[in-house]
Amino acid sequence: MKTDLQAIINEEKIYGLMETKPSPDTIDDILNKALSLKGISMSEAAALLNINDDEALNKLFKAAKAVKEKIYGKRIVLFSPLYISNYCTNNCLYCGFRYENKEMKRKKLTVEEVVEEAKAIINMGHKRILLVAGEDMEKINLDYIEEVIKKIYELKRGKGEVRRVNINIAPLSVEDFRRLKTFDIGTFQSFQETYHRQTYKKMHPSGLKANYEYRLETMDRALRAGLDDVGVGVLYGLTDYRFEVLAMLSHAEYLDKTYGTGPHTISIPRLEPANGSSVAEQPPHAVTDRDFKKIVAVLRLAVPYTGLILTTRERAKFRPEVLELGISQMSAGSKTNPGGYQEEESTEQFQIGDHRSLDDVIKQLSETGYLPSFCTSCYRLGRVGKDFMDLAKPGLIQRFCQPNAILTFREFLNDYASPQTKEAGLKCIKNHLAEIHDEKLKESISQKLERINNGERDIYI
Numbered sequence: 001m002k003t004d005l006q007a008i009i010n011e012e013k014i015y016g017l018m019e020t021k022p023s024p025d026t027i028d029d030i031l032n033k034a035l036s037l038k039g040i041s042m043s044e045a046a047a048l049l050n051i052n053d054d055e056a057l058n059k060l061f062k063a064a065k066a067v068k069e070k071i072y073g074k075r076i077v078l079f080s081p082l083y084i085s086n087y088c089t090n091n092c093l094y095c096g097f098r099y100e101n102k103e104m105k106r107k108k109l110t111v112e113e114v115v116e117e118a119k120a121i122i123n124m125g126h127k128r129i130l131l132v133a134g135e136d137m138e139k140i141n142l143d144y145i146e147e148v149i150k151k152i153y154e155l156k157r158g159k160g161e162v163r164r165v166n167i168n169i170a171p172l173s174v175e176d177f178r179r180l181k182t183f184d185i186g187t188f189q190s191f192q193e194t195y196h197r198q199t200y201k202k203m204h205p206s207g208l209k210a211n212y213e214y215r216l217e218t219m220d221r222a223l224r225a226g227l228d229d230v231g232v233g234v235l236y237g238l239t240d241y242r243f244e245v246l247a248m249l250s251h252a253e254y255l256d257k258t259y260g261t262g263p264h265t266i267s268i269p270r271l272e273p274a275n276g277s278s279v280a281e282q283p284p285h286a287v288t289d290r291d292f293k294k295i296v297a298v299l300r301l302a303v304p305y306t307g308l309i310l311t312t313r314e315r316a317k318f319r320p321e322v323l324e325l326g327i328s329q330m331s332a333g334s335k336t337n338p339g340g341y342q343e344e345e346s347t348e349q350f351q352i353g354d355h356r357s358l359d360d361v362i363k364q365l366s367e368t369g370y371l372p373s374f375c376t377s378c379y380r381l382g383r384v385g386k387d388f389m390d391l392a393k394p395g396l397i398q399r400f401c402q403p404n405a406i407l408t409f410r411e412f413l414n415d416y417a418s419p420q421t422k423e424a425g426l427k428c429i430k431n432h433l434a435e436i437h438d439e440k441l442k443e444s445i446s447q448k449l450e451r452i453n454n455g456e457r458d459i460y461i
């Protein structure tokens with residue numbers, strides 16, 4: 001089956017849409033439509049991306065907040081990355097891991113070292129890991145990945161364990177994706193980095209990743225191989241962000257039409273300084289905080305049911321401002337070098353902006369009205385791919401996600417939280433329970449909380 005690349009991304013069409021200059025009335029109409037939670041078209045997204053005045057921008061932010069809260073409530077799912085290798089045969093100019101960066105201290109973790117890293121992540125209280133690796137398929141082959149994932153799932157640390165392993169490694173062939181599916185992974189993530197062909201060519205001068213088309217077809221191969229959940233993303237700062245957002249929305253729309261399910265998640269990495277990279281030091285199209293927030297808000301309105309992931313690339317002080325505009329998942333307590341959780345001295349991929357511990361992040365989330373979640377139940381109950389999207393309608397997400405967030409958060413508080421975080425967290429749970437008006441559901445959650453307090457774990461709806 002040959003992929004119609006023009007259907008995924010049509011540069012001329014996107015440039016045309018970027019010219020859309022909306023009147024205040026048009027903006028109001030688009031925002032009203034978005035509030036009905038049905039998403040907005042690419043041309044409507046283009047109009048919103050061209051907003052420049054503060055008044056319209058504030059209206060956009062208000063609408064994004066409303067949509068986020070209607071669909072996701074205050075729940076935020078937490079995870080941590082586990083970098084298994086920084087060997088790479090590609091030469092992405094923005095990345096510290098690139099082949100030509102001779103200053104990079106290289107390291108591929110042994111299976112035993114991966115297990116040690118996973119133990120450290122479990123000991124923080126996490127239940128979800130994102131496995132990350134540089135692209136060197138000789139070093140990071142599927143036998144190794146299979147072994148590593150198996151060992152991570154087998155780990156038990158007191159009451160802790162990893163319940164979902166997501167993965168961000170080199171794009172694979174259909175055949176290899178078929179094999180990857182058998183490893184019981186959650187989401188397969190891979191970012192196009194930039195959808196702009198010319199910029200792509202400039203930024204990826206050599207290695208397999210230099211092939212724009214092969215990269216663009218990654219999710220087609222993954223979905224044809226039967227993977228349930230895929231995650232896309234753009235590395236913001238390489239070219240005009242308006243082009244990137246529209247191109248990514250076009251990609252998402254294409255996947256939805258072709259395979260019956262769009263991306264499960266969208267990541268929004270923004271270029272950060274990286275060891276040995278002048279591009280990362282001075283991004284060619286640096287995205288300001290204001291524009292970054294606009295990007296998140298527009299994505300939230302355009303694809304209301306797709307998870308939006310914010311990482312520790314962003315500064316601790318700035319993260320709360322972005323969270324409220326539509327983020328549903330965030331990393332915390334992260335290290336971006338292989339062995340980082342063991343204080344290994346390999347070089348990190350890029351500088352992180354939020355160095356707080358998971359405990360500190362959880363305390364702040366609890367105190368600011370959010371509900372931290374360690375839930376992994378959808379994936380384990382087979383609510384994935386199209387089934388997940390069909391369920392992901394307001395009430396239904398609330399019906400599963402909210403209770404499961406409360407249950408898994410209570411596990412965290414009992415097993416890992418500092419006394420101050422526990423105090424803040426218990427208050428937070430109480431407040432969120434009070435907001436559930438279905439008495440039967442409330443009763444069922446209370447009973448399950450009691451079981452958790454009596455030592456049972458991994459209880460979900």
Ligand code: SAM
Binds near residue numbers: 274280349
């Ligand atoms: N090597 C694989 C790849 O490139 O797809 C997967 C792992 S790579 C370590 C994960 C992501 O890190 C890349 O897709 C890219 O978007 C992001 N990244 C690379 N350099 C970065 C930088 N300087 N700042 C922020 N993110 C960066």
Ligand code: SF4
Binds near residue numbers: 090092096134135
């Ligand atoms: Fe390698 Fe990925 Fe970094 Fe590119 S972004 S150099 S492929 S690790």
